[in-house]
Amino acid sequence: MSSLRLFLQVARTCSFSETARVSNLSQPALSRTIKLLEQDLGVRLFDRNSRNVNLTDAGRALLPIVERLTADFDSAFRELDQTFSGERGRVVVGALPSVAADLLPRAIARFLEMRSRVEVIVRENLTGSLLQNLQDRTIDLSITTPPIGNDAIFFEPLFEDEYVLVCRPDDLQRISDPAPWQAFRQLPFIAMEQRSSVRMLTDATFSAAGIETPARFECTQLATVGGLIGEGLGISLLPRSTLGLVSVGKKIAWRAMEAPTASRTIGVCTLADRTLPPAGQAFRALLIRMAMDDAAFNANC
Template sequence: MTSLRLFLQVARTCSFSETARAANLSQPALSRTIKLLEEDLGVRLFDRNSRNVMLTTAGAALVPIVERLTADFDLAFRELDQTFSGERGRVVVGALPSIAADFLPRAIARFLAERRQVEVIVRENLSGGLLQNLQDRSIDLSITIPPGGTAPIRFEPMFEDEYLLVCRPEDLELIPDPAPWRVFEQFPFIAMEPRSSVRMMTESVFAAAGIRTDARFECVQLATVGGLIGEGLGISLLPRSTLPLMAIGKQIAWRKTEAPMASRTIGMCTLADRTLAPAAEAFRQLVLAMAVDTKF
């Protein structure tokens, strides 16, 4: 590429001496470079004498080609530099539905305000699905609960997501503050589906508190839980981060619970043996920084 750039400069200035000075080369070195280029191409590029340098027909035909080549080369390296610096690229982030609905959009908006040429793709899933996506490398990182098992996954805690009793506003007068655990035996219980991390935590907390309650409804979507609660069909125990997903035209309220209080840790999961692309690493750092001040 250097020899082509030198050829182009000579073609524009019609001067070996001027091009040599601009390129900080000796004139004999420049002449050798052009001669080698002519030998490689098998054509003469310049006609010259003691006074003039002129393009040959072959040289004139080569000029627009070299202009395109050098422009494409420069553009490619500018884009590559932006990729290496995290200004371009793609980030595929997985998240629990409750995180994808509130915290994650705020993080993406702040990230894209500074890095407009980065493409961000969101994959919502339950904790088990996110773990599998991460191991399959179909996502770069995930915002979820701590992974179980022995998979080589790095987990960086971000914040605690406390569990709350969720009910209708008119039920609050019947429920002390903080809510005793026995309340869950007095009202119909609305649960998430059995395979969800929320349901597993709920059952663990009930066991620790010595509570036995059967789910009247089992829901896949948090909006369904909110709708059932709003119609007075029961109460639930849910992380604080899920509350925005239930306010769909129905009024809901909440109470903190008595000890033992429950919470889940939300954090950033990445593969321990994978180096993130610069854009993904920049997004990871921004999310971790935002989490310090996050309150639900």
């Protein structure tokens, strides 16, 4: 490609000396390069004497082809450079529904402001499925709770997601602040389904607090939990990050829990033995930076 570029430069300037100067080559070196190119092609490309340099018919036929080749080459390498720098590419992000409704949209919006040529694809799922998707390499990274006993997955914490009592605004009058754990013995409990990470920690938290409260309803969707609470059918214990989904179309209130409080850790999971594509690395770094900014903001409030 370098010899073709030199041919192109000589053809445009009609000068070996000028081409040698701008290319930082000696004129004999330039002449040898053009001669080798002519030998490879089996044709003479330039007619020249002490005063003039002109393209031969073969040179004129080659010129538009070389212009097209160099333009395509430059365009391809510009795109490749953008991919290597994370300006182009694709990021497939898996996330818990609660995270996908808050932190993730904010991160995607900020990311695309800086890297508009990157395609971001979102896959929502429960923790077990997200970790399996990660190992199947159908997603690049996942935002979820820590994997247990899986050294193949690297986990970077983002934030602590505090569990709170969720109820109707009217219920706040009979629930002290912070909310006592005994409230779950006094009012019907609305739970998430048993295989969800939210439910697993809820059950563990109740067990540690010595609370036995059978679920009046078990729901697959957080919006369903909110709907049941809004109709006065019970209360729930949920991570704060889920409140936006729970309160869709309903007036929902919440109280922090008395000590000992409970929380779940939300973080970024990636495969330990996989190097993320540059765009994926940039997105992960942005998530971590935004989580740190959120934590600093909340600490100062």
